[in-house]
Amino acid sequence: MDDTCIRRQTAPGQRRRFCTAIFAGCEIDSVLEQASDVDHGHTRQKPAGTRTRLVRAEPGRLVQVQPTACILSETTGGPSGLAAVRCPARWTIRFGANRNSRNRLMGRRFNVQGEMTMEFEGRVAIVTGATSGIGMATARKFAEQGGKVAAVGRKKDVLSKIATPNIKTYAVDLLNERETAVLVENVLNDFGGVDVLVNAAGIIASGTVENTTLAEYDVMMNINVRSVFQLIQLALPSITERKGNIVNVSSVTGLRAFPNVFAYCVSKAAVDQLTRCAALELASKGVRVNGVNPGVVRTNLHRNSGMSEDAYAAFVERSKTTHPIGRIGEPEEIADLILFLASSRAGWITGVTYSIDGGRAQTCAR
Template sequence: MDFKDKVVLITGASSGIGAAAAVQFAKLGAKLALVGRNMENLKETEGKCENAAVDDGSSAPLLLKTDLTDESAVSTIITEVLNKFGQIDVLVNNAGIIESGSIENTSLEQFDRMMNVNVRSVYQLTMLVVPELIKTKGNIVNVSSVCGLRAFPNVLAYNVSKSAIDQFTRCVALELAPKGVRCNSVNPGVVVTNLHKRSGMNDDAYEKFLEHCKTTHALGRAGDAEEVANAICFLASDMATFTTGMNMPVDGGRHAMCPR
């Protein structure tokens, strides 16, 4: 997997899976445009990428502090990336949020917030990047979830948003295949990041949640962000040139399990 002279745009790159993907792409020689809401965390990711980069002469990552629900701000991302690098080869739509709630207690405000971040922003950014990907015969990797593939209670709006991303992935893959652009998703199970704590889960609840993952994931544990990052890089690479429209579980076998 070689991304030398390739420009990779990653959203949600300030932490978790997005940050891990940025570091892995840096190891593989990519030029990076990193989008996030927290500039301090983006700079931390930048440092890790620079330490991981094999080519000391490679360009420093472009850091873009952006609220992806702000339409006008999203439109400037493309301009800034092209001004610095002149092209875009890979788009990794990773930014996302999770909140708990069922049909009985998920407000429309919660639903709208989840769909705006997890789906609408992905739609807009992808739409804007596609003309550049057609030029470079590039590709898209969306970060979905096992929640897009299977039903889980008490995360209703999140499940709906990730199912939407899976269908979006398949549809975009079919639409862009004639133009040489691939589109795939990775569908992680529980991965140790700050996602759940940011949703309001305290330390004690989170430890119990991870302990429970030993029984809900076939491999007996939660995943690491690096394991998902490896799958993202594979799908974005020339090792996956005959793969498109794939919703790829990276979930320790959770998608294959049934309660007994």
């Protein structure tokens, strides 16, 4: 067994319970219920609901840490108790934990004293495309996990709905070079620096190689590629100084050719190559650059392209048949991968574009 894993053992007076959690970067797969312990030669009964967990923090040394039940209690608001360990699903139903509770827990790490730590505490992220979908989900998750977020979008009224003490909003047209430059200046002044840049803004439009106009092509490339390049250049001095990283949101269309979205496919393939080239050039400076390639996700991307609600509903139903998993993705699923790539847990990953598409890239385009 690896030195970072739980030592499986049962001593007299103990019963073993099993669960899974993330602790100090390790997977914990056993919880020991301690009926009693010895304190200065006297047997002392532990309070009801107390659990003892032994974790090997370094070779040859086991340390006692806080139990999963306590962690669940803190994140869900339910009482600490064995029920959380025996059946997390039942715990979720009884005490009102939901996807947000789970996501908050997933983003947290724990030290050997069992204290919760926030992965992005003290770090600043710029997230574009924050008025909907993947960008909005990413901004919220960064904030939930301790980060300060500069949420960027075009619609002030929508941005105002996601503003929190940890999320400051900026209404900017990324097609405007001057506005984009002022955005980065303002973020640096407001937060003192940038650790993470998430380029999630993007547009899509139908069109083939024959009927796409130069004007349509230019707008697509300017939003989907040029703005990414400009933001990287502007934020890079601060990101380099703080040994931060960049995550670009591309698409499965950057990996595979699809019909009737010619300019969009070209723009996302360009984002993927930009990601790889930037990663190669910036690795020596301690800056990582990665990308994600989603399939169809429940966002406003297609609605904003002019698709009617009926057409969008039909598109979603059809997408269930073109994605092997049988459904479209949710923004939070993409955000989870983005946060992982932006975290210290991905410290040896750079220049990679990750498919997160329900298997879409493995199928024939149709």
